[in-house]
Amino acid sequence: MTTPVPVEGDLLVILRHSPHGSSWLREGLDAALVAAAFGQSVTLLFMANGVLALAKGQQAGPLGQKGTAATMDMLAMYDIESLFVANDALAEFGLAQQDLMLPAAGLEAEAIAELMAGHRQILTF
Amino acid sequence: MRYGLLVKGAPYSSQAAHSALRFASALLARGHRLERVFFYHDGVFNAARLAAPPQDEPHLYDAWCALNAKHGTQLQVCIAAALRRGMLDAREADRHGKSGHCVEPPFELTGLGQLIDLGQEVDRLVTFAP
Amino acid sequence: MILHILNRPPSTSLVYREALAAMGSTDRLLLIEDGVLGALTSQVRHFQQVGDRLFALREDLVARGLDGQCDASVQVVDVDGFVTLTEEADKTVSWF
Numbered sequence: 001m002t003t004p005v006p007v008e009g010d011l012l013v014i015l016r017h018s019p020h021g022s023s024w025l026r027e028g029l030d031a032a033l034v035a036a037a038f039g040q041s042v043t044l045l046f047m048a049n050g051v052l053a054l055a056k057g058q059q060a061g062p063l064g065q066k067g068t069a070a071t072m073d074m075l076a077m078y079d080i081e082s083l084f085v086a087n088d089a090l091a092e093f094g095l096a097q098q099d100l101m102l103p104a105a106g107l108e109a110e111a112i113a114e115l116m117a118g119h120r121q122i123l124t125f
Numbered sequence: 126m127r128y129g130l131l132v133k134g135a136p137y138s139s140q141a142a143h144s145a146l147r148f149a150s151a152l153l154a155r156g157h158r159l160e161r162v163f164f165y166h167d168g169v170f171n172a173a174r175l176a177a178p179p180q181d182e183p184h185l186y187d188a189w190c191a192l193n194a195k196h197g198t199q200l201q202v203c204i205a206a207a208l209r210r211g212m213l214d215a216r217e218a219d220r221h222g223k224s225g226h227c228v229e230p231p232f233e234l235t236g237l238g239q240l241i242d243l244g245q246e247v248d249r250l251v252t253f254a255p
Numbered sequence: 256m257i258l259h260i261l262n263r264p265p266s267t268s269l270v271y272r273e274a275l276a277a278m279g280s281t282d283r284l285l286l287i288e289d290g291v292l293g294a295l296t297s298q299v300r301h302f303q304q305v306g307d308r309l310f311a312l313r314e315d316l317v318a319r320g321l322d323g324q325c326d327a328s329v330q331v332v333d334v335d336g337f338v339t340l341t342e343e344a345d346k347t348v349s350w351f
Binding site: 030031037121123 | 131
């Protein structure tokens with residue numbers, strides 16, 4: 001997939017952790033939702049293990065822990081539609097675009113710096 | 126310049142709080158202003174008023190309080206991250222029917238919106254993570 | 256210019272690759288906490304592409320007894336220099 005022109009915005013949230021194993025992903029998504037609720041233009045970048053947040057078929061854990069799939073479904077409701085995913089990380093896990101639960105634009109590694117430069121604020125999770 | 130810090134590491138478990146406090150004193154010494162420290166993830170444990178480290182170790186809780194007393198730095202704790210981890214102030218303890226509380230001023234439980242607000246307000250936001 | 260701050264050593268964590276992938280051509284990288292292990296002559300090859308934009312926090316090297324083994328290509332800064340780096344950058348990004 002070709003790399004689209006990186007967008008600009010108020011806040012870039014970089015998600016690098018997979019669902020369930022830690023609270024980083026959930027806490028990062030929460031920060032993104034709150035920023036969007038405050039009227040900021042928010043972009044999400046899924047990289048490294050964070051691309052697994054986009055995997056289809058996620059479920060609650062055995063203790064009923066929710067994971068993050070439901071939160072991902074709420075992004076559109078908060079007008080967070082600028083989603084990017086690192087192509088190299090997708091390949092690392094053998095994932096393709098059709099395996100993703102939400103449409104996210106594939107980004108080559110060289111475009112990440114440009115995406116970061118285009119945002120006033122960056123939070124990593 | 127106006128600075129804000131985001132602390133995500135629990136005290137004594139990682140170096141995050143130590144690094145943040147060192148950075149805080151250095152930026153203040155250079156004449157900058159530290160508006161607020163926001164505690165998120167396991168960083169919320171920095172607000173535990175019952176922390177009792179050995180006397181020959183740095184007292185991180187007292188150091189945060191001193192930052193507030195001397196420089197007016199606000200100490201804000203993400204309420205959602207705090208409540209999950211049992212870090213309640215008197216009001217939340219009462220609301221949840223708990224008999225004790227471990228968060229007191231100068232620390233305050235606030236929404237995540239305060240972090241977003243901080244990012245807009247200051248010139249530099251620096252994150253210290255575990 | 257962005258100041259990237261890394262607190263993980265390349266010897267046990269691949270997080271440094273995320274930081275490197277995100278760095279623009281003028282961005283700087285500061286190694287702190289366990290990240291300073293990457294500044295040692297035996298480890299610094301992982302950061303070759305950063306060139307002269309690689310920094311390490313002196314007090315974290317000294318506390319670990321490693322200041323003598325820091326590679327000459329790394330610019331060692333004290334905490335005051337850490338603040339200066341944040342002043343000179345437009346924003347900072349932490350990798351952990």
